Amino acid sequence: MANGSIPCDLTGHVSRQDQYPAAHGGFSDVWIGSWDKGGETLKVAIKVLRPQTCQEDARxxxxxxxxxxxxxxxxxxxxNIVPLFGVVSDYGPYVSMVSPWMENGNLNKFLTEELTxxxxxxxxCDVATGLHYxxxxxxxxxxxxxxxVLISKNGVACLSDFGLSTIIAEFQGTSYYTSSIHGNIRWTAPELYRIDAVPSVTFFSDVYSFGSVMHQVLSGCIPYHNFKSDVQVLLCLINRIRPERPIHNVSDAHWCFIQRCWIDNPRARPSVTEVLAAISFFYRNLLDVRPKLSSADSADSTATSGSLIGNLSLQLNPTSPLIIPKSCTCSKxxxxxxxxxxxxxxxxxxxxxxxQKLSSRLLRIFGCTIDVATDGVAAVHKMNTAIYDLVFMDIMMPRLDGISATCRIREFDSMTPIISMTSNSQQSDVQVYYTSGMNDVLCKPFGKEGILMILEKYLVHLKAMQVLPASSLGPLDSAPAITLSGKEPHSTLSRPGTQIDVCICNSQGSVQTSTSMAISSPLNVPGRELSTIHNFGGASRTMDNVAGIIAVVRRHTISFLNKMVSKCRR
Incomplete structure (x- = not known):
């Protein structure tokens, strides 16, 4: 092995423990091994790739x-990334990978246990955090x-094997389908199997796969579990047939988000930042420890507790005032x-x-509740005793610096976004911050724009839409429509005061009725117009303020439906 061609050559220091592999993959075998690390013996996994070609130059x-x-x-x-200890070169024609042995196996095995x-x-959250990294x-x-997705002895999910199937596919001289025919097709994005394009994995295809992982984790079954043959699964992908909705553990909100990850148009899928924000929100909502704003009036609370729409935010506490009166609008x-x-x-x-004073003032202006820690030790303690939506972390501090504090926090909290506040923003420094578990960097000196950018990026799932009072709504037939027909709307959504007809769908996506709502603040539709909308979850992909939109639709739709029922009874 050439010097410097690989980070750590462990050849001669790692030995296999058993006569047969402990696990088999589509293109590799995994052996249990032991690594003599300076007098300490570690249990490791040795992944040995099988030869894919007989030609020496290809190998x-x-x-x-x-x-x-x-x-x-x-x-x-x-x-949330499986570390690579090093490689060995004495188990086959290719180098073999040495990583920690994960006692709980992979996700497929772990989900057979009884899990809450x-x-x-x-x-x-672990998977989304690793993918975000x-x-x-x-x-x-x-x-x-x-x-x-491997599970550590502490129950932490870690990603492994990124990029390996792509390498094998390239040198097989065949399609991506060939490299993933051994079961992985059940998680793979359909665009990778289309004949009219050269298949290439993308960030969007990763998000599709995450949707499949989410389906598996919540249902406890692999995607398309009712089909035994991978060929049947391929036919489903070609015909745009997605896995069925699980009976248990999947609410309308969960199901809608999974479907967003499975949208046919790759660019219409959520970004990994949106994925992490949504999953974090679902998880925190289950814990039910988040401080809430004051509740809305009882009539509105009752009206918003229904499930007319399959959407991202149905799991919000019904008493949360998703409809904010116009008087709350402010701009500075x-x-x-x-x-x-x-x-x-x-x-x-x-x-x-x-x-502290500057940041606290800006965060309070932007409607946040603030806790302050003066060093890394206090930060670790606070993170251990409370749940936060976001952390702003200085780097240079007494007692415990920000990087060390983040590393300790990530031992028990892999989910909460941690933002580095520093004047050291060189690429090498940023890499260190990411390595420690931080999610982003806010460069000092910063102002209100920087703070707002971070809040918009990581807390968009907590926002509400500002709307006009019901009395200002116009006639139902006077507005352009967001429909299921695939037609583009006749006006942009960036103009204040625009009225929108919204199709109300049940959880299966069939149209029930439509109503009208008005928006008093511009919708943030960055750089593109609405095009084909397959369901309300698809429409919400283009709108940052999903929770508010849903609340408006619920409120005015229920009123509209009640009036229609009254007329029919007459």
Missing amino acids: SKVDKRLRRELRVWRELQHP LATRFKLL LHCLDIIHGDLTGAN HGLVQPVWAISPRVLLVDDDAVI
Whole structure:
């Protein structure tokens, strides 16, 4: 092995323990091994790739490409990424990967245990956090399946095997389907099997796979579990038939979000940041420890407790005032202040009194509840005793610095977004922050724009839509429509005061009726217009303020339906 061609060569220091592999994959075998690490013996997993070709030059190319990818893997350090200890070269024609042995096996095995719904969402948070880390580093997993999510002895889900199936597919000279025919097709995005295009994994295909993982975790069954043959599954993908909705553990909100991940148009799927925000919201809602704003009047609370719409935010506490009166609208210095359906709780960690005062003032202006920690030790303690929506973490602090504090926090909390507040923003520094488990960087000195950008990015799922009072609504037939027909709306959604007809769907997606609502603040539709909308969940992909929209639709639709029923009875 050439010097420097791979980070850590463990050849001669790792031995297999059993006569046969402990597990088999589509293109590899996994052996239990032991690694003599400086007098300490560690139990490890040895992944040995099977030869995919008999040609020597082809094997050499695979080996070189594999080493290049493993070099990237070796640099990754995150609580939800399986670490790569090194490689060995004495178990086959390619280098074999050495990583920690995960006592709880993979996700497929772990889901056979009796798990609470909160535990299942904790696993999904782990997967989403690991995927977010990869995407932030411009790394595509490419093979996100139940078999490639490993569970540590502490029950933490970790991603593994990113990029390997793509390498094998390239050098087989066949389709992506060939490389994933051994079961992975059940999690794979349909665009990777289309004949009219060269298949290539993308961030969007990773999100589709996450939707399949979410379906599996909540249902306890692999996707398309009612089909034994992968060929049958392929036919389902070609005909746009998705897995059936599970009977248990999946609410309308959960199901709608899974369907958003499965949208045919890859670019219409949620980003990994949206995925992490939504899953975190679902999980926190199960814990039911979040501070709520004051409740709305009893009539509105009763009206909003129904389930007319399959959507992202149906699990919100019905008493949360998702409809914010126009009088709450405010704008300072050209910035639109966010209005929250649920008040964000933010932990500010900084030893500088000036930064504390400035940051706290801005966060309170933007409607957040603030806790302050003056060093890393206090931050770890607060994170252990309370739940926060967001953490702003300074780097240089006494007693315990921000990087070390983040590493400790990630040992028990892999979900809460942690934002580095620092003036050191070189690429090498940013890599260290990501490696420690931080999600983003807010460069000092910062102002209201920087704070607002972070809030908009990571807490969009907590926002409410500002709407006009019901008395200002116009006639039902005077507005352009967001329909299920695939026609584009006749006006943009960025103009204040626009009225929108919204199709109300049941949980199966069939149209029930339509009503009208008015928006008093611009909708944030970045750089694109609404096009084909297959259901309300699809429409919500283009709107940041999902919770508010749903509340408006519920409120006015119920009123409209009651009037229609009264007329019919007459």
